[in-house]
Amino acid sequence: MPRRHIHVTGAAEAPLRAALRALRTELAIPEDFPPAVLAEAEAAAKNPRLPSYDATDIPFFTIDPPTSTDLDQAMHLARRADGGYRVHYAIADVAAFVTPGGALDAEAHRRVLTLYFPDGRVPLHPPVLSEGAASLLPGDPRPALLWRIDLDADGQRVATDVRRALVRSRAKLDYEGVQRRIEDGTAEEPLALLRDIGRLREALEAGRGGISLNVPEQEIVETDHTYSLAYRAPLPADAWNAQISLLTGMAAADLMTAAGTGILRTLPTAPDGAVARLRRSARALGVDWPHHVSYADVVRSADPTNPRHAAFLQECTSLLRGAGYTVFTDGHVPSPAVHAAVADEYTHCTAPLRRLVDRYAGELCVAAVAGDEPPEWVRAALPALPDEMATGARRANTVERESVDIVEAALLKERVGEIFDAYVIDVKEREPAVGTVHLEDPAVVARIEGGTAKLPLGEWLRVRLSEADPGTAKVLFAPA
Structure with missing residues (x-):
């Protein structure tokens, strides 16, 4: 979990830009792709490995920030005749473009994650794929891993399927537009159900002791030719959308544990000292936290539109440190294997354009549903993935921490x-x-x-x- 999200708009001041360029150099961030990688990506974009199953009749839509073009997920939501719900969730099929052992694959293992700077991102894959042929942009058919997850009337998962499919998104939506259409009643049922399913899943999360942090984004605001920092509170639609991803990650973990081979995202329970420190922060910020109330409950009650609560939610990310990945290949799942914030077994599988491990988790799930052994290239890569992801996470955390400090210093330097x-x-x-x-x-x-x-x-x-x-x-x- 990042310390802070930050977004820069319009702050093109020389000291800020120069400092961010220096940070990229200091951290040896690989911004440009080698020619061999670009050539392989161009060829793959023109000739991907397409699946035989055609699901282009399902009217998928995506929900992302307005300027995003690296779209990993598309969804379609529907009611079932028994009163439950059906979630179709399409995840970009990066393996349709990346050849194991090739230059593109090696570069992805070197980068591990897309890195986000205040003034732009450094992608995991070349833009011809991540923002083009592999992205679930509306219009043209795309190869995807198509999840079909059935829920009962209470939102509990009752059936899971995932397979390769050809899909086509019909609409690129953004959070504010989704929130507005749901609130004013103009959303059609596949979109309106996002609120219904999201709320059901949030209630189930609370019941099992899980917690989702709706961390506000730190924004630079320009007023009268000067700049300042403020928080942008996330919308309920952000949280409902995140619940669909969490649902899929939990379903994927169950498939892998049943098959005996997989990679889980794990997080230990926060130590008492960390909770005590957070209580001090709550008291300092005027956040009411009675002693009989759990950490999860006080976070759920926090109002991200309140600046003091927003600061408290930023501090809450300290309890999510220590997350990692656990690999198992012999049918024995190491203990503990639970993600403390999810309060269940969970894995990353819904953002393969931006995170290396998701490509492997997706392959394991497809094999598990089909009753097949995982591909050998997946098995061969699994042992090294936790360390690779840990290295990438440290680099991403450094980028984020240093970027925030640079932006704050640049905006305050005249004060x-x-x-x-x-x-x-x-x-x-x-x-x-x-x-x-x-x-x-x-x-x-x-x-x-x-x-x-x-x-x-x-x-x-x-x-x-x-x-x-x-x-x-x-x-x-x-x-x-």
């Missing part, structure tokens, strides 16, 4: 010496004059030091911006 209102959300045990403060306006979380008195954890404090340097990605406050 050094100004005084702000802040809340002390953390204090170092051995250095009680050093800690972390959260500013409500602008939406900044940064280090504070330089005072002599113990910082008042959980209390309001006037702070002075003492340093903001995009070149070093450093923002520092001192007590005022």
Whole structure:
């Protein structure tokens, strides 16, 4: 789970851009694809391995941010005659384009993940595939892994199938448009059911003790030729859409565990110390957290449109550290194999254009449903995947952390010496004059030091911006 989502619009200031370019260089981010990889991708885009099963009669739609073109998932939702629901979920079939052992495959293993910078992304696959031939853009047929998941009237899964199929998306929708159409009653049933199914799945999640973090996105806002940071709260449609992906990841985990070969996404339960620290942050931000209320329940009650709650949700991501991947090949699933936030066995399988492991999980599920042994190229790659994904995740986390710091420093660099209102959300045990403060306006979380008195954890404090340097990605406050 990322520390913070951040989105930059219009902030083309030289220090910010220069600092982001320097970060790419420092981290040796492979922005350009080698000629052999591009040539293989171009050839694959023109001649993919197409499935025989035709499902182009199903009117799929996608839900993504308006500017997204790397579309991994398309869905169609329907009612069943028995009062339940049928979810058709098409996932881009990257294996239809990537030849195991080829240059394109090797480059994907080198990159592991699509990396997101405030001013753009560095893709896992060449854009001719990730934003073209393999993306589930509306119009032309595309090869996909087609999931069919049947639910009962309460949203419980009762049947699962996945196979290769040719699909065709009819519409590219965005979250705000989906939310508006559902709320005003203009959504047709396949879209309107997103709310019904999403709410049922959210209730089931709460019942098993799971939790989804609707973390607000940090945005740069331009006002009167100056820039500031604010939070954009996610919409309910974001969460309903995420429930379809979670449903599929849980179904995939069940298929793999039953077949005896697979790769699970795992997360240990947060230690008591981490929960205690989060309680201090809640108190500092004015978030009501009675002692008898669980972490999951207080997160569900948080309002992401409230700036203090938004900051609390950002801090909640600290409890999701330690996630990894667990491989099993002999029928014995290691314990524990549960993802603590999902509160069930779960795997990543719905974003193969942006995440390497999903291609392998998809292949394992297709083989499991067909009663076949997994392809040898999948078996051969499994042992190394957890380490590869861990390396990619560390790189992605560094990109995100450093990018946020750079953006904050660039936007605050002309305000050094100004005084702000802040809340002390953390204090170092051995250095009680050093800690972390959260500013409500602008939406900044940064280090504070330089005072002599113990910082008042959980209390309001006037702070002075003492340093903001995009070149070093450093923002520092001192007590005022």
